[in-house]
Amino acid sequence: MEILVLNGSPKGDLSVTMQYVAFLAKKNPGHTFPIVNIAQRINQLETDPVAFDAVVAQVRKADAVLWAFPVYYMLVHGNFKRFIELVHERGAAPAFGGKYAASLSTSIRFFDHTAHNYINAVADDWGMRYHGRYSAKMSDLLDPAERDRLAAFAAAFLAAAARGLPTARAHQPLVPAGGRYTPGPAAAPVDTGGRKVLLVTDEGPDDANLAAMTARLAAAFTGPVETVNLRDLDIKGGCLGCCRCAWDNTCVYDGSDGFTAFYREKVEPADIVLYAGAVRDRYLSAKWKSYFDRTFFKNHVPTLSGKQFAFLVSGPLAQLANLRQILEAYGEFQHTGFLGIVTDEGDPAHTDALLDRLAADAVAQASQRYLPPPSFLSVAGGKLFRDEIWSRMRFPFVADHKYFKANGLYDFPHRDRADRLRSFLLYWLVHIPAVRKQVYGPQITTHMIAPLKKLVDSL
Numbered sequence: 001m002e003i004l005v006l007n008g009s010p011k012g013d014l015s016v017t018m019q020y021v022a023f024l025a026k027k028n029p030g031h032t033f034p035i036v037n038i039a040q041r042i043n044q045l046e047t048d049p050v051a052f053d054a055v056v057a058q059v060r061k062a063d064a065v066l067w068a069f070p071v072y073y074m075l076v077h078g079n080f081k082r083f084i085e086l087v088h089e090r091g092a093a094p095a096f097g098g099k100y101a102a103s104l105s106t107s108i109r110f111f112d113h114t115a116h117n118y119i120n121a122v123a124d125d126w127g128m129r130y131h132g133r134y135s136a137k138m139s140d141l142l143d144p145a146e147r148d149r150l151a152a153f154a155a156a157f158l159a160a161a162a163r164g165l166p167t168a169r170a171h172q173p174l175v176p177a178g179g180r181y182t183p184g185p186a187a188a189p190v191d192t193g194g195r196k197v198l199l200v201t202d203e204g205p206d207d208a209n210l211a212a213m214t215a216r217l218a219a220a221f222t223g224p225v226e227t228v229n230l231r232d233l234d235i236k237g238g239c240l241g242c243c244r245c246a247w248d249n250t251c252v253y254d255g256s257d258g259f260t261a262f263y264r265e266k267v268e269p270a271d272i273v274l275y276a277g278a279v280r281d282r283y284l285s286a287k288w289k290s291y292f293d294r295t296f297f298k299n300h301v302p303t304l305s306g307k308q309f310a311f312l313v314s315g316p317l318a319q320l321a322n323l324r325q326i327l328e329a330y331g332e333f334q335h336t337g338f339l340g341i342v343t344d345e346g347d348p349a350h351t352d353a354l355l356d357r358l359a360a361d362a363v364a365q366a367s368q369r370y371l372p373p374p375s376f377l378s379v380a381g382g383k384l385f386r387d388e389i390w391s392r393m394r395f396p397f398v399a400d401h402k403y404f405k406a407n408g409l410y411d412f413p414h415r416d417r418a419d420r421l422r423s424f425l426l427y428w429l430v431h432i433p434a435v436r437k438q439v440y441g442p443q444i445t446t447h448m449i450a451p452l453k454k455l456v457d458s459l
């Protein structure tokens with residue numbers, strides 16, 4: 001069989017992910033694995049219809065498709081996302097219909113599941129027969145047990161494609177949501193108290209609802225709201241994945257485009273940051289995706305830390321649990337006072353009320369310096385970053401290491417001596433039968449609440 005590999009890495013052949021594909025090709029000499037470097041060639045695919053049509057013809061001819069990509073900001077690279085948009089825009093999705101598909105990623109497994117969910121949903125939308133996902137950690141290939149696991153996944157995929165086994169559909173088609181959003185009379189605007197408010201949007205001529213939402217929100221503050229449209233930003237290209245920034249947060253594009261200057265001069269000094277975008281397929285636009293990718297010049301540093309932050313989304317977010325999780329996780333792991341997401345799905349008066357409330361909440365929370373407590377999304381993600389940057393990723397991520405050290409982010413449990421001593425003593429004490437009988441008997445629940453109760457009683 002011919003398994004067409006759609007390569008989502010901006011590094012083309014020099015991609016980590018492609019080493020996994022090369023391994024699969026060696027393991028399965030009876031099949032061919034031609035590779036198309038989609039992310040690396042996006043400019044050509046966008047501007048040269050012949051080149052784009054040639055890729056679509058390759059898809060049509062293939063027996064199956066392997067989406068192979070690095071995870072970038074909880075999704076795929078912005079260029080890969082743009083390819084998906086081009087397929088929609090140019091009506092090429094039928095070429096994918098009925099094809100067996102699988103997705104293969106490499107990453108450090110930070111929100112790898114949301115990237116695969118996205119590709120799974122796109123495959124479902126295009127009528128592909130999505131077999132499943134394989135998320136490898138970057139260095140898994142060096143481990144014999146991991147190689148066996150990957151080989152087994154590929155064997156199952158090839159067998160399913162050859163035998164035409166049934167596949168499950170995980171995502172229902174999107175139903176257009178909401179109607180035209182026309183704002184009603186403005187409420188009394190809220191005083192920003194001199195705080196800097198930045199609103200970043202990517203609205204274009206077809207995004208009337210989004211434009212109306214951003215205008216309404218900007219008018220809900222008394223002070224100036226600086227509104228920046230991503231379409232006007234000087235961004236020469238997507239993140240190259242070169243990791244030049246890992247040493248000192250300077251980007252390879254510095255001096256040739258305006259992205260990092262914009263980020264440092266507008267985003268970092270703002271007190272309230274609002275991002276606005278319209279749903280395109282199952283995410284926001286590729287333009288937004290490239291924006292997030294390019295913020296990687298700050299590596300794993302939470303650059304929005306302490307700011308009040310929200311998203312405005314035009315489109316059927318209620319049907320896009322995966323996108324909601326990505327946006328919420330972004331707000332959380334950036335350590336922001338995340339205010340939530342306002343969409344245009346309800347009736348216009350309700351959207352007006354939500355926008356007015358968002359402005360009021362942003363100022364109120366900013367004056368209280370309120371940041372919501374973290375949940376699993378950022379606690380788990382934070383531990384993952386902490387462990388990786390402390391160990392394997394300290395090189396090349398030198399700037400990250402310095403930041404994590406200086407800001408107390410290396411909060412390993414073994415550093416808490418009191419906790420260790422307590423656990424050590426109790427661990428051995430409960431090996432004594434008489435103590436154990438007491439502790440695991442009626443006492444355990446009262447013991448659990450004892451310090452909390454003592455505190456509350458003392459108030």
Ligand SMILES: Cc1cc2nc3c(=O)[nH]c(=O)nc-3n(C[C@H](O)[C@H](O)[C@H](O)COP(=O)(O)O)c2cc1C
Nearest residue numbers: 009015016017070071072073074107108109110296
């Ligand atoms: C801009 C950027 C964003 C990234 N985002 C994520 C991420 O969200 N989750 C993750 O686990 N790894 C992330 N990574 C790590 C890559 O997924 C990983 O290095 C991958 O193996 C690179 O594969 P490639 O060489 O095929 O491009 C990111 C890397 C870069 C440069």
